[in-house]
Amino acid sequence: MDESALKFAERLVPPSYVSQGGEAMRARRSKVRQLLEQRKCPKEGWDDLTIELLLNDLASMDSNNFSHNCGVGEREGRVYSELVRRRHYRLAHGVGRSGDLAENQPKAAGSSLMYTLTNAIVLDLIRHMGVQKAASCLVVPMATGMSLTLCLLTLRQTRPQAKFVLWPRIDQKSCFKSIITAGFIPEIIENTLEAGGELRTDLAELERRVEKLGAENIAAIMTTTSCFAPRGIDRLEEVAGVCERRNIPHIINNAYGLQSSKCLHHIQQAARVGRVDAFVQSTDKNLMVPVGGSIVAGFDAKFIAQVGKTYPGRASNSPILDVFITLLSMGTEGYAKLSAQRKELKVHMTEGLQEVAHKHGLQVIESKNNPISVALTLPHGASDHNLTQLGSMLFRRGVSGTRVITATDNKTIAGHQFIGWGSHCNNYPYPYLTAAAGIGMENEDVKLFLERLGKCLGKTVVEGKLAQGGKEKEERGKEKKDIGKEEEKENCFSEEEEKENGFSEEEEKENGFSEEEEGRK
Numbered sequence: 001m002d003e004s005a006l007k008f009a010e011r012l013v014p015p016s017y018v019s020q021g022g023e024a025m026r027a028r029r030s031k032v033r034q035l036l037e038q039r040k041c042p043k044e045g046w047d048d049l050t051i052e053l054l055l056n057d058l059a060s061m062d063s064n065n066f067s068h069n070c071g072v073g074e075r076e077g078r079v080y081s082e083l084v085r086r087r088h089y090r091l092a093h094g095v096g097r098s099g100d101l102a103e104n105q106p107k108a109a110g111s112s113l114m115y116t117l118t119n120a121i122v123l124d125l126i127r128h129m130g131v132q133k134a135a136s137c138l139v140v141p142m143a144t145g146m147s148l149t150l151c152l153l154t155l156r157q158t159r160p161q162a163k164f165v166l167w168p169r170i171d172q173k174s175c176f177k178s179i180i181t182a183g184f185i186p187e188i189i190e191n192t193l194e195a196g197g198e199l200r201t202d203l204a205e206l207e208r209r210v211e212k213l214g215a216e217n218i219a220a221i222m223t224t225t226s227c228f229a230p231r232g233i234d235r236l237e238e239v240a241g242v243c244e245r246r247n248i249p250h251i252i253n254n255a256y257g258l259q260s261s262k263c264l265h266h267i268q269q270a271a272r273v274g275r276v277d278a279f280v281q282s283t284d285k286n287l288m289v290p291v292g293g294s295i296v297a298g299f300d301a302k303f304i305a306q307v308g309k310t311y312p313g314r315a316s317n318s319p320i321l322d323v324f325i326t327l328l329s330m331g332t333e334g335y336a337k338l339s340a341q342r343k344e345l346k347v348h349m350t351e352g353l354q355e356v357a358h359k360h361g362l363q364v365i366e367s368k369n370n371p372i373s374v375a376l377t378l379p380h381g382a383s384d385h386n387l388t389q390l391g392s393m394l395f396r397r398g399v400s401g402t403r404v405i406t407a408t409d410n411k412t413i414a415g416h417q418f419i420g421w422g423s424h425c426n427n428y429p430y431p432y433l434t435a436a437a438g439i440g441m442e443n444e445d446v447k448l449f450l451e452r453l454g455k456c457l458g459k460t461v462v463e464g465k466l467a468q469g470g471k472e473k474e475e476r477g478k479e480k481k482d483i484g485k486e487e488e489k490e491n492c493f494s495e496e497e498e499k500e501n502g503f504s505e506e507e508e509k510e511n512g513f514s515e516e517e518e519g520r521k
Contacts, residue, residue, distance in 0.1 A: 039120035045331035059090040061110030101308035130264035136304040137297035145174030152182035162219035196366030226257040232369025240274025256285035293319025346437035
């Protein structure tokens with residue numbers, strides 16, 4: 001209601017009641033006005049009613065929701081299902097136009113305004129989290145890999161002769177496939193193994209490859225921040241310096257690094273001392289929304305605008321709407337709090353894994369340049385099958401997100417063979433398990449993970465599943481006799497826990513954990 005409507009309402013309800021309700025309405029409208037005026041993410045999150053008020057106002061500005069609308073085109077925002085209509089808050093036109101992701105639509109003033117505001121508040125969040133010099137960003141309705149491809153295709157327009165993308169190895173398919181999909185030839189730069197077991201960028205080899213190929217033939221160097229331990233953040237500052245000196249574009253895969261102040265600090269420093277054309281991050285990994293979107297940000301607003309112009313056709317507004325609602329609900333203070341909590345839980349997880357490692361004769365790999373992921377060594381002599389069964393055991397007990405790396409798995413992607421796939425290098429010295437402290441994780445998650453990991457390790461040791469050689473059954477029997485009832489109870493699941501967590505005899509047999517099957521293997 002506007003002010004005149006409230007005056008009429010006073011004829012129907014006592015004026016004091018209307019005045020009180022009117023104040024509440026004006027407070028919500030004031031937040032909307034402030035958002036439109038300042039174009040910044042609110043410091044404190046909004047309540048759901050205020051967000052829905054804004055969304056309803058935006059939807060009412062789109063032509064498909066006009067009460068007098070008479071659509072005679074092929075795309076008029078028609079939605080058959082009322083459930084779908086409500087799911088999208090009646091915003092059915094998407095964003096952008098055929099030639100530009102960021103272009104406004106004459107039929108959809110509300111959707112266009114929503115997209116512009118989303119880009120503005122995301123940019124404000126990026127600056128708030130540490131990349132103060134970021135000039136522009138686009139929320140793109142594609143996941144990280146495809147958005148990296150979009151950035152590379154944009155570079156092709158200015159470097160048509162370039163064929164190669166230099167890529168310090170990171171064993172994650174989508175970033176590698178983004179290079180292939182964009183039509184470039186990936187030049188894989190193997191990492192160096194440093195003291196403590198961490199993997200870092202081989203700068204000498206990268207510079208040697210630049211000399212060999214010629215800077216003019218290189219479309220970009222693609223580095224990585226967030227990754228699975230024991231790989232650390234790429235040496236962004238040094239690579240950015242090479243890119244600046246040799247006039248080579250630099251794209252950073254920051255997939256889940258927005259939640260990490262350390263990742264963002266390195267991006268900021270790289271842009272300060274050298275060249276960074278764009279850094280790309282996932283919306284679901286960083287902002288806790290459904291999969292389907294990413295953020296392309298950079299320090300040159302013209303290049304980011306060109307990325308938007310490279311996108312063909314109109315785009316879905318579903319991932320954008322999810323981000324818009326989430327950030328209004330969360331606010332910068334809410335996001336900063338979650339980020340700080342994640343950082344604390346990473347420390348807690350690492351300390352807990354060190355205790356587990358000490359108990360089972362293992363060790364936590366020192367990855368001081370990886371602020372999110374941590375790796376725990378596994379018994380070196382165990383077979384690959386038994387090692388991967390540990391990952392299966394954890395997953396069946398409700399622990400998701402861990403990865404067991406044996407360093408002997410080979411994989412071929414688009415004709416390129418990777419030795420030791422998953423370990424980011426050809427010959428990592430020992431197998432390991434990784435886990436990550438991601439945003440939104442809670443203390444109970446860490447507690448349960450450490451508890452279940454310890455018990456799964458205890459179970460595999462007791463039953464000989466991580467033993468080696470032909471004496472496996474003999475060693476298993478010996479260990480069973482040597483371990484007292486109290487220690488076995490401490491290290492393994494109780495009968496109730498076995499039942500609760502899916503340790504039925506049928507499942508054990510089905511998944512290769514029966515004594516008969518173990519003996520055959």
